[in-house]
Amino acid sequence: MIDLEAARYLWHPVAASSDLVYRHVYQAMILGRELAVWRADDGNVNVWENRCLHRGVRLSIGINDGTELVCQYHGWRYANRTAGCTYIPAHPADAPARSICNNTYAVAERFGLIWSGESPDVALPELGMLDTSHVTPLMGMTLNAPLHRVALPLIEAYTVQHSTQIGTQSVRYGANTPDPYTIILHADCSQSESPSPDIAFFLQPIDSGRTAIRGVLCGLDETTTDKASITQLLRCHHHVINNVRRQLESLIASEPAPAPWIPIIPTVSEAQAGLPPLGSSGRSATQRVRVAAIDTVAQHIKSFRLEAISVSGALQLPASQPGAHIDVHLPEGLIRQYSLINGPGQTDHYAIAVKETADSAGGSSALHHNIRVGDLLATSAPRNNFTLRRDAEHTMLLAGGIGLTPLLSMARALNKMARPFTLHYFVTTEDQIMFRDELESLHGDVQFHIGLDPQQTEQKLATLLANPPAHHHLYLCGPGPMMDCARDTASSRGWADNTVHFEYFKNLTTLDDSSSFVVELARSGLTLQVPAGESLLTTLRHNGVAVPSSCEQGSCGTCRVNVLEGEPDHQDVYLSQSEQARGDCLMSCVSRARSEKLVLDL
Structure with a gap:
């Protein structure tokens, strides 16, 4: 046993x-x-x-x-x-x-x-004869017999009973068993015209009453041996092993079956089944990554491959979904959000593309000029507030410039799933097109719109968004003016509000924080005064109320809070017009109150 x-x-x-x-x-x-x-x-x-x-x-x-x-x-x-x-x-x-x-x-x-x-x-297992010679696996054989009953009949079949007929010659083997799961057979080829390969058998304990025999021939050079001879050799060994199976199963058929092994399968914990608990700040850096590659993918745009760090090299990063972004923590305390351009199943690295802008506040400039291959960075786990519906009959992706980044991950996912989609990519010049070869190879309809002025862009959008079919969904990402124009056009052309999805890179709204107001927290039982010049998010954190956040400028949706009573003063670019009109939620980083008091679900 x-x-x-x-x-x-x-x-x-x-x-x-x-x-x-x-x-x-x-x-x-x-x-x-x-x-x-x-x-x-x-x-x-x-x-x-x-x-x-x-x-x-x-x-x-x-x-x-x-x-x-x-x-x-x-x-x-x-x-x-x-x-x-x-x-x-x-x-x-x-x-x-x-x-x-x-x-x-x-x-x-x-x-x-x-x-x-x-x-x-x-x-x-370390077996020198396998490490230093050609190896040829035999076909696995499953026996309805417990493992401890298999080794002896298998050894006898090659040693004690008689000389084993292998091909046209009889071969005797000597055996040793370094452990209960391994049998080593050395061929005695002193009387043979040609040497026979040694064999290593590994016994796989499938269940209490079932065992698999997995054999490996050692020293058979398949590059120099005639294929017909190899086929005959493999058949002979399979015949020997199959005889062992038949005889052993016949011998133990009348014996009572052993009690099956019951594996311990842990249930999915509550922590795994639900979302992670909120921390004191949504801007924590939980992942450590190494910059593995930096490539120029378009004019003023570089891509960065950020690989997981592990001594063994086996560490994987949390899986992401199309449209997700990460916080990247840069030198001098800068924290910036970048969309992931990863394709499906890529969990050994994060990939981002960053455009250096003339009005950079330091983030894109730092990545373009200060970050080098081999540098270590900290990032958040992926967040996704721009999620892709994969049940749409057709998906239209509309990207402007660097706004391609979240839509590229969507296009890659839709392409992998063979879901119908169209990608319209607006750029000023040819050299601003990212990943052109890959885009042109996608199964979806990819169209480039190059060098259009604002009036031409508006006309093109009016054409593209006219007469929306039912069950089609639209995804938008790009410069603010283009996004505003696309959203207004989609609304006027009859696109349902819940079929238009968008993500702004930054909030261009002039924020008014001159008001003060009261918030009641229904769950916590706290009543707080939000003073002028201070955001609701800051007030909440100063009073020990944890709310996750990312961009902290009203464009990503991470700090969303439900409103139970009162009228919010929305100053974000994340919520749609109908969502803002409902007044049942707000972005705590920029929104304030039109009423004297707000009651929040916190």
């Missing part, structure tokens, strides 16, 4: 590398635990708990799209490497909590096999 508790801390082979075919999900099992094993297009192998977090549907029947694994039942999507949930169709306009994540297991690829375990804390 094996020591089940000790086995949990060992590496076990769960598949052959050849089992992980392109865009396929392989179902494996170890110690009674089902696993979904799949290789992404970047070569990374994932070993996850074989269940979708929604209703426990097996992920092994899911769709491997190369960057994400999609549950076929409810459509939840999980990112390569992190297994973080990136999309929940039941809430198409909501980004799921960053902490919703499937259980992942350690993985290694060696000897042509995929290795994993519940909590391996030892080194992978």
Whole structure:
């Protein structure tokens, strides 16, 4: 009998590398635990708990799209490497909590096999004969027999019973077993015309009554050996192993079945299932990244690849959704927000594109002139207040200049999912076009509008936004005047307010903070006076009320607070006109009160 508790801390082979075919999900099992094993297009192998977090549907029947694994039942999507949930169709306009994540297991690829375990804390098996010679995996064989019953019949089949017929010659083997899971067979080729390869067998404990035999031939050079001979050799070994299976299963058929191993599958904690708790400030830097690459992608625009920092190199960043942004903490205390341009499943780095502006307050200038490859930076986890609906019949993306950045991540996601979309990209000159080659390769309709003056831009927008079809959605990002024109045009052309989504890079509104007003906090029981010259957000924080924030200028939506009573004085550019008219929420960083008092849901 094996020591089940000790086995949990060992590496076990769960598949052959050849089992992980392109865009396929392989179902494996170890110690009674089902696993979904799949290789992404970047070569990374994932070993996850074989269940979708929604209703426990097996992920092994899911769709491997190369960057994400999609549950076929409810459509939840999980990112390569992190297994973080990136999309929940039941809430198409909501980004799921960053902490919703499937259980992942350690993985290694060696000897042509995929290795994993519940909590391996030892080194992978070290076999010199495998490390220094050609290796050829045999086809795995599953036996309905407990592991401790398998080793002896397998050894006898190659040693004690008789000389094993391999091809046209008989070969005797000598065996040793360095541990209960490994059998090493050395071929005695002294009487053979040609040498036979040695064999390493690894026994995979699938369940209490099932074991997989995974063999590897050592020293067979497939580049110089005749293919027909290799095929015959593999068939012979498969025949021997299959005989072991038949004889052993027949021998133990009448014995009582052992009690199955019951894996311990932790439930999703409340912290994982919900959004992270609010901190004292929404501008905390929770991630450490290294600047891995800086590229010029257009005139005055550079892209920055920010990679996760880890001693082992395995650390992954929280998954993001299309439209998300991060706070980047720069030298001299600067904090700036930049949209992520990452494509689906990219969790080993964040990618941003930054335009240096003549009126820069220091952020874009610092990135363009002071930041170098190898520098370390701090960032927030991704926030998404500009979420992409993926249930639209058609999506129109309308970008102006650097406003392409959040829409690029959306285009990449829609392209990956083969969802219909059109991207209109407005720039002043040809050399301001970012990522042109990639944009032209997308399956969606990508159109460039170059060198239009304000009047021509207005006319073009009027044409593009005329007669909106039902169930189409519009996403806007670009310079403030263009955004205002596009929103006004969409409204006058009949676009429903809830189908127009927008994100301003900054709030150009002249803020009026000359008023003072009272706020009552319904949950906290506090009554606070907000003085002139001080924002509501600042007053709340001075009194110990935690409200997350990011841009702190009324353009990102992070500091949104629900209003229960009173009339807000909206000074943001995040809410739509109908949302502002409802008066049931405000942006605490810039909004104030038209009434004497506001009652807030805090």
